[in-house]
Amino acid sequence: MVREMIQKTLDYVDSNIKEDITAEELAEIAGYSVFHFYRLFQSAVGIPVMQYVLRRKLLYAIYEIGQGRKKNDVVYEYGFETYSGFYRAFIREIGYTPAQYLREYKAKRPYKINIFQEEHIMVSNKLISEVLVNWGLQDAKVSDIVFPETGEISDCAKYVGSNMVIKYTANLGSVKKANQISKALNSVGLTAPSVIPTIDGKEYVTVGELYFTLTRKVEGERVMASGLYLDDYKEKARFIGEIVGQLDLALAKIDTIAEEADLGKCVREWAVPALKGKIDMNPEAMEKYAAQFCDLYRDLPRQVIHRDPNPSNIILAKDKWGFIDFELSEENARIFDPCYAATAILSETFEEGNEDKLLTWVGVMKEIMYGYDSVVKLTDAEKKAVPYMILANQFVSTAFFAGKDKYEELYWINKAMTEWIGRNIEKLCM
Template sequence: MDYRKSIQESLDYIEDNLKTPITATELCEQAGYSLFHYYRLFQSAVGMSVMQYILRRRLIHAIYEIRCGCKRIDVILEYGFDTYAGFYKAFRREFDCTPSTYIKKGRAKRPYKLNLYKEDYMVSHKKALDVLKHWKLENESISDVYHESNGEKSNRAFYVGKNFVLKFSKNDDEVKNAIALCNAIKGAGVCISSPIETTDGRAYVQDGELFFYVTRRISGTQMIAHDFYEGDYAAKARFVGEIIGQLHLILCQAKTSVNDVNLYESVKNWALPKSKDILSLSESFCRGYLNEFGKLYDKLPKQIIHRDPNPSNIIVSQNEWGFIDFELSEKNLRIYDPCYAAVAILSESFDEKDQAKLSNWLEIYRNILWGYDSVVKLTNEECVALPYVVMADQLVSTAWFSEQNKYTELFETNKRMTQWLITIFDELKFD
């Protein structure tokens, strides 16, 4: 019997009844297990105890409603806390920060329902410490990783003390590729999160369905999208383009194999058909887009790319810069990375009513490309293809987000972004 079905039913029940008392006894009776067996099944499936999970969901829902403007005392009483002091203490224990700090850092997102058949990563701090025994790091402190640019909590990594990061994935090829690529470019002039072997010499360990590995933590700070609109944003954008170009020169020399992706075929066979109705795209636009992109595609240079150079994955310090998270690296169009970096900045700051900001973003986009071109000379075909690659990225993002229940806000943002980018398509060309 697939016990996940019973646990999923428990998760759905918990989500629908967070404002009423819920006991573990009630849940185990509904699931048809003994209390002891239910505790073990729930811990195994979700990564934490059932009562901790219920508390966490109440805290997440409550902080979101407070962020949305609901009266604080009314919210905490509805979710079963007798006083704000009780809520405050529980919140600090669970998230290691105050409720106000959590909101200020943009972490109070709309909660989404968990689906055990779709969720890839559900690892508790306790589980992480147990895995870290393979590196003799089990006595280090564990803390959650948050992307500073958007406040999102990473669901695939923990900080370990001050110097290490524990990463995990269900995809062993993803883990192997990231480790191999980081090792291949180590010492080549770019700061990367170097993998650390276990005490018995393994690059990673498997525990259940997940594959774990440890890397060194790069010193410095993550770049933040909103910072690009302040001060000399042109210089900041050119810097991003330049370092992506320098990374590409290094990746060209990497002696390792990665997935070879055909972006045009992905758009033609999946992303565009999926997004066509979502975005109300006309037949003439779709035909014209595929026809022109198809003519250009085979003429465009391909190489190993980072694939996810959003601001959070670029680390800068006073004298150095580096990249993290090579799990998605692949062989693809080289101009995908600078286009992705520019669109990622737009995604984290998009407001279709702020025309001044949109105009600034166009300058950010152009300066990223100028910086990239100064290091990796763009071909004539690449200059023409840039709007098609930007649109390909957006069609892929829109199609993917449309299938993810937990990213409804990002889906709506990307939908509006794509529609706006279509209106300025010709301005995305590079002269």
């Protein structure tokens, strides 16, 4: 009942985002006293109600400014008396000037927050500054992490100063796993985020149900998926495959606790049934592909993998490279990583109907696999399983995104990707 009422107020905020919304108004909609509503809202959403309203106004406004509208007209419509007032609020809440934000990132229309569909962790800069006392960094600048090509804002991490990242999660297991893997990789000369201990030597800080960790930022630039379609794509894609292979070689030697995944069961018993009738693919063909994948999956070499080697998690510098975000690492078939890297690149650059570009992606995918093979030496079973692993990844990703407001755009992209891959699966054979 409480969550339903809070969700009702979240929907009201988005529907009336240009109006002068008050906490009293939202409390009345929810049916609680203002005092009680304040506590319930922050417990469910993570930040105070009026800060939430302000943040939504800022994100909607910067999106419209990014679309080319006059900034003074936009900020006035969203309730700011002057542009300077908007400017100060944007810096305080987001951590960038509006001009810097639009110069460096793609401003994306804010997705609908739905607290019934997935966990949303919203943490205010004020709380983070209070947590940073544990490192003696309470006066450090805190800013949002925005992914350049997609415009997505991280909901589990922020920059601290110019060279640190603070992460927060309700999953202590993922914190310990990521820290353990990062330390192990750094110890063998690979670049990964290094944990910064608190003043009293702790690796993480607990606040309520959240766990905060501070790491040194991996220096370099995130890989830009669009850059892999330039004239020298073969060399760049092969390099991606090589470094994913080097990462997996190192991960194979790490003694860490990681969940054991059964991707075959996930595809056959959950993803394919969930997608029947939702994607343009013959149900019998889907069942056939799932069965073929399950048969191949049993013979694939398994180990601890990254699990999320998308371009934004690969960091390149002049003389080195590295990976970030090991929270999802698990024990799985090792070719999951290079196959996932390939489909993540397609997801960020997909243009439905652009057959020339899609066929170029097939070349990108194969070069990634050739690069990976040059490092880890794929078995015959792995080479045969590549197109089925890619389609299996797509079944799982599309089923996961289905029906989630936050991922609506990704759902439609991955749906179209899955349909195209299903029609062209023979082109993906090694």
